[in-house]
Amino acid sequence: MNEPRTAAAHGATPVRSSDLAIETRALVKRFGHRSAVDGIDLAVPRGSVFGFLGPNGSGKTTTIRLLLGLASADSGDIRVLGREMPLALASVLPDVGALVEGPGFYPFLSGTGNLMRLDAADRHASFSTRRQRVQDALERVGLSHAAGKKVRAYSLGMKQRLGLANAMLRPRELLVLDEPTNGLDPQGTREVRSLVRSLAAGGTTVFVSSHLLAEVEQMCTHVGVMSAGRLVAQGPLEELRSAGQAHVVVQTPDVELASRVLTRLGLVPGEAPGTGSPWGNAAVVGTGINGHEPEAIVAALVADGVRVRGFTVENASLEERFVSLTGEGFDVVG
Structure with a gap:
């Protein structure tokens, strides 16, 4: 990719490549004859909370897997934190925390035990600060009271919190969260919302894939909308809403x-x-x-x-803009 480059779409304000935490150009991923990701140009500004929206089957999770090197693109370019992926995978991933497709843990270990083991597997993590960092991460997601409980006794919401804690064991430049409020009660949802805001205030870029429009409106500064594998709109939240019919x-x-x-x-x-x-x-x-x-x-x-x-x-609500852009609801699988 050549710089400078504007990576705006559908009337959004242009952004220089150097100001982007995530950038893709003509990104394509096919499964057989179906394009799950169909030539998208994604632009996620550094320091933003970017909501990634779309109906079920629109290509959101596939896109995230491509960004993190969990799947290979058929064509197109990807840059994460200014470096080309997947060539720079080894240098990029230590600066990226992720929670994708639900957390997976050892059920016979406690919350603390799981995080200690996961942190030990990270060759970039410091042994001397491990226990303190694990305690701090559990406290930030409200799991200090269950730190010693075996994960098999955790509820879905508690496992989701533990996944968030794992993503934040070390300071990250970028946090990628796939449905971070899944399984959480209203109080837990508010806490995650507050946590995301505090991370962004500290300079972390947060990329949130979600189907909860109300949460995205309260949490995010920027939005991208996927439909049938295509990125149909992206840009600052207020610009996207104001583009609709008042x-x-x-x-x-x-x-x-x-x-x-x-x-x-x-x-x-x-x-x-x-x-x-x-x-x-x-x-x-x-x-x-x-x-x-x-x-x-x-x-x-x-x-x-x-x-x-x-x-x-x-102004048009985010829900109205979403429906006008996709013609679909979130229960549509394509």
Whole structure:
């Protein structure tokens, strides 16, 4: 790959290659005649929390396996932390922590015992600080109370926490997490969210593959969306959301009249269920602002006699953008 290079897609702000923790160009992976990853150009800025979204079977986990050298690409280029993969695998992986496709541990060992053994297998890890680092990692994921318990007695959520602890046994430049909140209760999910934010604040790039849109919206700064093996959008979260159709919500008792005004302005009106008020107002939603200033929309409504008792402008949610980009839900397997 030649530098400098912009690695933006679908209206996202261009990013220099030197500012990227992960970069791919025309990356392809086939299984038989099916392309699981079909020519994607991925750009993950350093220091970001990057949410990697897509329906089941869209190619997310296959992409992660390619990035980490767990599978070989059929064609294309990969750079992780500025180095070409898989040629630089031995020098890159010590700076990368990963939790992919669920953690696997020795069931007859305790949480501490598993982490001690895994750390011992890392030739870059210091023996002198091993026990302290294991204790610190268990504390960060809230497992200090179960450190001595055998892993066979761990719940799915506890095993997931232990996998996170293993990924953080040493300081990492990049953390790759595949469904990190899988099996966690709401409290555990909030703790992981807070942990990811703190890691990013400390300079670690966090790459999160997830199907939980609400979590991604609260956790991530950047997003990439996969569909049928293709990267259909990527960029800062706010840019991705603002690229969707914004809509206005008008609280008024004059529903039919408001709908006619919105139609005249080129908006697509519709009544939002369950958004009435104690005074009997209904909410009329107009989609596609079409360059109108909010003040002009309100003025047009009032000029035609619409009693406006509430008015808001809302950008498309991440879920709306996801559906518009993929046409699918997360239960689709392709």
